[in-house]
Amino acid sequence: MKYEYKLYEPSWCPGCGNYMIRTALKQALEELNLNPHEVVLVTGIGQGAKMPHYIKINGFNGLHGRAVPPAIGIKLANKNLKVIVESGDGDTYGEGGNHFIHAIRRNIDIAHFVHDNQIYGLTKGQASPTTAKGQKTTLQFDGVKLEPLNPLALALTMGAGFVARGFSGDIPHLVNLMKEAITYKGYALLDILQPCVVWNKVNTFAWYKERVYHLPEDYDYTNKEEAFKKAIEFGDKIPIGIIYKVEKETYEEKFDFIKNGPPLVDVELNPKNVEKLIKEFI
């Protein structure tokens, strides 16, 4: 690795889980020997989505809920770029739910890190799709009435080939999960539990710390049935680690011209090569 990941001063609250996620991200990229210009961080809107402003890296900081579609466009245009989507729980599972589901179906080679603090931070404390039922928030003052969305179980149901959960308070473990997700060939979901120190008074650092445990070494992450059991385990105990991982053909590998050709961005353009298409109109 020749170029360094310069850091910029974030505007996050002191004690925010995003600091630890940034530390883990930087370390993971360094350990994978990737240069800042070889990686694109695609984000939506939210506190976690500001990541490309606080670490020197190629960045596409787009719209709320819309981080996944540009990431797909980028990967198809230049397969040599490492593409990482990084956004929050509201961004990914709420506003961007449809894109999330279809990204799994496509299985394009991108890593998706979800900063999941079970609350809306940037908009000041409303419920997110992962906020627990009954939890009181600044908007749901008498408690959330909806069932929470289970991202891991949903991803498994949709046929994701890589599903993992990390915790911002366990950096060495998180670094490892990030590296696994980035090097996985296909769509890799990494849901990262993190505290929101200002707006979520239930799921605090201590709350997570008491509950999370590493999946045992003999856990078989290729067993989908076991994976479902771990995906729905969210209460007194919360497993972290690779929940499910199997090899699958990636979307881009299904196209010969992408798989075996140069990146589309490097293809020379010549209108004369297109002239042959006129024959079907003669």
Place this chain on the structure above:
Amino acid sequence: MDYTILIGGEAGQGIDTTANLLAKILKRHGFYVFSNSDYMSRIRGGHNFMQVRFSDKPLHSHISQNDIIFALNKETIEIHHKNLTKTGVIICDKDIPLEGIKGKALSLPLLETAKELKNQKVFTTVGLGVILKYFSLDLSIGEKAIKEEFNNKDIAELNLQALKKGYDLIDTEISLKTSKDENILINGNQAVALGAIAAGCKFYCGYPMTPSTGILTFMSHHSNEMGIAVEQVEDEIAALNMALGASYAGVRAMTGSSGGGFALMVEALSLAGMIEVPVVVIDVQRPAPATGFPTRTEQADLQFVIYAGHGEFTRMVIALRDVEDAFYQTARAFNIAEKYQIPVLLLSDQHLADSLKTVEPFDFDKISIERHISGEEAITEEEYKRYKITPTGVSPRILPGKIPGQVVLVDSDEHDEEGHITESAEIRKAMVEKRLRKFEYLKEEIQEPWFIGKENPENLIIGWGSTYGAIKEAVENLVDEGLSVGALIFGDIWPLPTQRLFELSKNAKKIIDIEQNATGQLEKLIRQEALIKATHKILKYDGRPFSSDEVYSKLKEVLV
């Protein structure tokens, strides 16, 4: 000579296939062809029809009168017999009752003939054979077209027999002089797709929506051969965001839909304006609001696409006037999008999208590819500045991953020159001005509208987009009659070119606005931008395209 053949019946009866075959066969006899389709939003039943007009002179529109009505059912005769010319003929099966129907009829055993071949469905091909013979057309040209149309050998053989049997059913009524075929036959959607591929579009995505789907289909069919990533996306929100990602990474990218799908793209259109990533978007208009008339035509999205998107940013809007324009302007749109780093919006409509027209083969030598992508020379300081403030507002663009150590950051938040999020009032002001400065620079690029008719006319017509063909034929007829009529047909619409408007409006006694919408959206824009007001408006919003004779008679009412 100038003949129109109408083929009508229920959805699913093979109207489209038969009419397209007929158009191709006529074209291969050296005739000019214009074929339009009128179909319902259903897969079976209802009433659909296509008109195939052909002549030894170039055609630009359909007309309402038919010389032949090939009726696949009784309803077709009931609906269309009033639009049969005095010498016109109805071709139909002998079992269809014709009481009370005016006009000559060729009542033939079409169904019986098809049944002899043990497949009732081919009775349309039997009818096609009848039409060929009626006009003394070459059976072998018909046979060749059928072999090309049907990949399945048995089905091809069956249709060949049906064609021959139909051909033998009657004697020739009209002998036509043919000539050498040197043209192509293409519709608006195909011309747009071909223009995009010629311009080096390497990413196209969309969600199926009539009448824009033909572009997506054409791109998809040529995806592997031409090396183009073509995506059917989950929704149109994904479509434009995905195209922006592809463009950011450095390929020419495009997406398209009809008005309803474009409405979903509007948030990302504003993003394109903010992050200054080039992209081409086409709206193939259909009647709205909401779902409207899915399979019909209108020009009512003009004001929408000019103003779509929250906030203020630079864009260009180009309306496509005919299939040649569709090809060349689509290719041009990519150059403009990349030169100014803006979204370029193309406006087509169902009429242009689905109508087949004969034109000279497109000239690929006329297509230039100008990328405006920078290399190392763009790095003048330690860090590359994606949004460097410049006199034109356009900042040097490098691609992510191409220059070691340099990163490209685009941001939907207000940002500084490097692309980093900012709250600075000073930077905000500079960036707003930078994005809008491009609009002034873009004005150098715009093309004046096409002019048809008599120079310095007393009666000046204004129109835009696909009404070009109908207006052109109507104006030429009126000029032939000695009337002082001329028309400006806009292609580039935003920024609005005004030079010709100012010149011609000075002498004009009447200014007549012709549009396929209910409020005269172009005329409103001209009032806003040039303070010129139309004296008359001819507006059509029933979902059916103007025919040239309809424009002619409406103009006559205004002029006399």
